[in-house]
Amino acid sequence: MRALVTGSAGFIGYHLSRRLLGEGHAVVGLDGFSDYYDVALKRARHAELERLPGFEPVEGRLETPGLLHDLLGRVRPDIVVHLAAQAGVRYSLENPQAYADANLTGSFNLLEAVRAHPVRHLLLASTSSAYGGNTALPFRETDRAVTPLTLYAASKLAMEAMAHSYAHLFGLPTTAFRFFTVYGPWGRPDMALFLFARKILAGEPIEVFSGGTAERDFTYVDDLVDAIRRLIDRPPPAPGGEGPACAADTLSPVAPYRLVNIGGGRPERLGRMIDVLEAAIGRPAERIAKPLPPGDVARTHASTELLESLIGTVPSTPITDGIPAFVRWYRDYYRV
The missing domain is CATH 3.90.25.10 (UDP-galactose 4-epimerase, domain 1)
Incomplete structure (x- = not known):
């Protein structure tokens, strides 16, 4: 398998890339090395990955016009795992433009690139912050998520909606994850x-x-990566194909699209x-x-009901x- 991982110098991107490389897959890792936090730590993560066979580092920002289109055209990956984003709930109060650039424009650029160069499975990182003002616990993927409390949460909800539309229009098998405090x-x-x-x-x-x-809902990074790895092999079926995995499934009736919580529960x-x-x-x-x-x-x-239905026992x-x-x-x- 050939994978493109965006945000490969990030916390989760590093661990996922390491897992895939350890299995013998090829990984192209894209990262913009933003200075939101210590760039030296990001460089150190990438340096660790570069010691492993099968890893190709690429430096660049999601919002750069044409970068993702050209990269996918050259690499032709089987899967794309989109983890790059402007993270942080509180920082969105200080620098909202960074969220519009990376999470909206950057994710749009990725969707356009995947439309031009389709992959077997597109996987996207969202956040538990998308549940916003919801007070019913546990958070279920089927809950309405229409009350984001920050621009960070709103930008991730917008990415989910854009991805669903592309999955519907262009038949792109897409899974969006909502992560919980990794x-x-x-x-x-x-x-x-x-x-x-x-x-x-x-x-x-x-x-x-x-x-x-x-x-x-603290989620240990190895547990989260294990869940992502197993979900890579479970792309959502096209409408009219395989039915829902369980009553809590978010499988779209009009697109090969699914939304899944990844948390410890x-x-x-x-x-x-x-x-x-x-x-x-x-x-x-x-x-x-x-x-x-x-x-x-x-x-x-x-709620881990859907995750358990898709991958079996949820590591915790x-x-x-x-x-x-x-x-x-x-x-x-x-x-x-």
Whole structure:
């Protein structure tokens, strides 16, 4: 199999590319190395991938006219996994243009490129933030998602809608994922676990929103990558073909398109996450209570019924295993 992975120097893109390369597949990894967070960490991830046979790095931004069209025309991949995006809930309040450029224009450019050079399966990363103001838990893919709280969430919802239209018009088998709070080695420095680890090790206080009562469906990166890998082999059928996988299936009646949650299905309180992190590091944190920032939600919880129907048993690493694995990587990488 020949895969194009966008965002291959990102957290999830790195782990997925490594998994595919380990299976003997060829991976072309595209990344723009934006400076939203530490570019050196992104370069280090790509350097790790470049040591593996079958990896071809390409540097470029999604919104560059013609770049994706030309790249797909040259590479002719069997699958495309679109993970590149402007991430971050809170940053969308500071720099909304970055989300319009990468998540809207960039995703449109990718869809146009795949229309010109069709692939066996197009897979796109969305977010649990798409559920917005929904309060019914767990979040089910069949829930209405019409109340985004940030431009980040709105841009991902727009990408989902654009992808469905292309799947319908051009028969492109497409799966969109909604990810839930992914963490693990080589993680993103803007995420809470990474920020807390850095501050605790530096002897600095940490800001804990909502007094630690907020809940997140923490998803260990290896579990998420395993789910993506197995879904690669399950492209949605064309209308009139194979029926729904279960009652909760989001298989479109007019397009080879499906939306799938990828989460652990076991939310944890933020305070509990900090307890486990303190134990893994071996020192307590000074906690400063702060109110929940605009755009953040009080809790997330993924329904995994559809995912389980599609891939079988859903992997779910507990935070008591996943957080110590992250801490070991962090101490090794930063030598602290």
